[in-house]
Amino acid sequence: MSLSSAINTANSIFSNTAQQTAIVSKNIANASNSDYSRRLAMLGTSGNGAQVVSIQRAQNDALLKQNMVSISQASAQGTLFAGLETLKSALGGNDYETAPSTYLASFRDSLQTFASTPGNTTVAATLVQDATDLANSLNKTSTSVQDMRLEADKEIASSVDKLNGLLADFEKANNGVLSATASGADASDALDQRDKLLRQISEIVGISTVTRSNNDTVIYTSDGTVLFENTPRKVTFQATSGFGATTTGQKVYIDGVPVAAGAGGNTSGEGKLSTLLQLRDEIAPKYQSQLDEVARGLVELFKEQSGATTLPGLFTWTPAVPPATVPPAGTTVPGIAATLKVNPLALSNPLLVRDGGFNGAAYVQNTTGSSGYSDLLDKFTAAMDGNLAFDTATGLDGSTSIMDFATSSVGWLEDLRSSASTANDNKVALLSRTQEALNNETGVSMDEELSLLLDLEQSYKASAKLVSTVDAMMAALLEAVR
Incomplete structure (x- = not known):
């Protein structure tokens, strides 16, 4: 040398x-x-x-794609679980202390007590107060359900804005990768930025990717809709200012294709958008219908009848048009739980519950004015434990007692929440494992x-x-x- x-x-x-x-x-x-x-x-x-x-x-495309799927699934499941936890908290937490079923049980106990001592005006006043608490519980729970829908709608709007921003950033990063690849320069920083954006996008919506020549990447949603190809596809959504039982939220569109909502406690959705839609359009409306059926059942149970005419008795509500008769059995009246109330006459004269007559003399049952009259109270007590027809669209038994229906409603929510909790733990664990595997391949030791x-x-x-x-x-x- x-x-x-x-x-x-x-x-x-x-x-x-x-x-x-x-x-x-x-x-x-x-x-x-x-x-x-x-x-x-x-x-x-x-x-x-x-x-x-x-x-x-260092890179591993298979692990990266699996990681993005895990991120989407964990994000969707976590969003669903958080929404169900919010609804559970509105009902009083672990023991559901403020759930309508809890107040319904207290009301039934007061009704039984009054039936055994029909002449006791103090017990009558307590019964009316318990009825008021029950109606208020249905009102507040209904409001909480619609508030949850409104919050979900706001979060959908925020997520759509964020997704559009991420897609715009992805276009810049993807162009950086293309430019570096074409010139033979080091594209590592641009690739890092692009992968980071892909992970952030997958939190919002489930995605899959295809890499073409020059490291160009195309993004599809998990159902096959094009999200990005050379340029971002527009994601659109129109927020709703307020929600009621009859309000239908707007859809989210990606390149003109509606985003599907998830289904089930172990949600089928990927990305938080799918489960926000599930909470807003599936779970909350179904629970609202259950509340409405409890409220309608109360109106039906405590109705007054004279001949062929039936009118609301102890319980009434505030519809847009005052009803001539009690709502038909087995058919949900949307929003009735939000305005259910105790007949004002019961507040001034609690003994009307015992005697009847909220709608005038023709509806009085205790025609003698006896203080020991309990036939009507006994009838109400038995009716609360007897079967009623409920709307099967609520997802619950169509023929059961109002007590069992209200309890089943809580059970339905708890079963859904429990399933969501278990699935959330599993999906978070899977995400942790895929992240660890990917980090072992691409991370710094x-x-x-x-x-x-x-x-x-x-x-x-x-x-x-x-x-x-x-x-x-x-x-x-x-x-x-x-």
């Missing part, structure tokens, strides 16, 4: 070591950055020995990087020794020719 070739070799080693050290330093600086993929300096041979020919980025630094140090020392040796030989050669 000539002295000049030795110097060139040493310079090549210094250059390689400098580049490799820069890469290792960057890896170490991003060791805690979950959106960073490890860089590797790849060596090749040249006339002066090995040299850095390219910078490769401090032990490996520090070990590599030690190797680079030895390489630097070797090249420095070579330069020192060449310098000594050059000095001896110059001394010899003097």
Whole structure:
């Protein structure tokens, strides 16, 4: 080896070591950055020995795609579980202390007590108060359900805005990857940014990706709708200002295709949009219909009848048009739970519950005015434990007592929440495992990087020794020719 070739070799080693050290330093600086993929300096041979020919980025496309699916599923499940927890809290938490079924049981107990002591005006007043508490519970719960729908609608609007912003950012990142790939430059930073955006997009909507030539990426939703191809597809949504039992929320459209809502406690949805739609359009309306059926059942049970005419008695409500008769059995009256109330006459004269006559003398049952009259109260008590016809669209038994129906409504919600809780734990665990597997493949290991630094140090020392040796030989050669 000539002295000049030795110097060139040493310079090549210094250059390689400098580049490799820069890469290792960057890896170490991003060791805690979950959106960073490890860089590797790849060596090749040249006339002066090995040299850095390219910078490769650690990646595993299969694990990345599985990670995005896990993110979508965990995000959807977590959103559903949070919504059900909010609804449970509105009903009093673990024991459902403020649920209508709880107040219904207290009202039934007061009714039985009054039936055994029909002349006791204090017990009569207590019964009316319990009836008022029951009506208020249905009112408040109905309001909570519609508030939850409104909050879900607002979050849908926010998520749609965020998704459109992420897609715009993705276009820039994807163009950066294309430009770097076409020019032969290092595309690692642009690829990191693009993968980060993909993970953020997958939290909002389930996606799949296809990589084309020049590292160009196309994004599809989990149901096959194009979300991004060269340019972002528009995601549109019109928010609703307020919700009632008869209000229908607007759909979310991706490139003109509506986003489907998830289904079930272990939701089929991917991404939070699907379960926000599920909460707003499926779960909350169904629970509202159950509340409405409890309210309608109360109106039916405590109705007054004279001949062929039936009118609301102890319980009434505020419809847009006052009804001539009690609502038909087995048919939901949307929103009745929100305005159910105790007949104002009962507040001024609680004994009307015992005697009848809320709608005039023709409806009085205790015609003698006896303080021991309990026939009507006994009839009400028996009716509360007897079967009524309920709307099967509520998802509950269509023929059961109002007590069992109200209890089943709580059971329906708790079963759904429990299923969502179990599924949430499972999907979060799966996400954790896929993230760990992906990080093992693409993340930075401090032990490996520090070990590599030690190797680079030895390489630097070797090249420095070579330069020192060449310098000594050059000095001896110059001394010899003097």
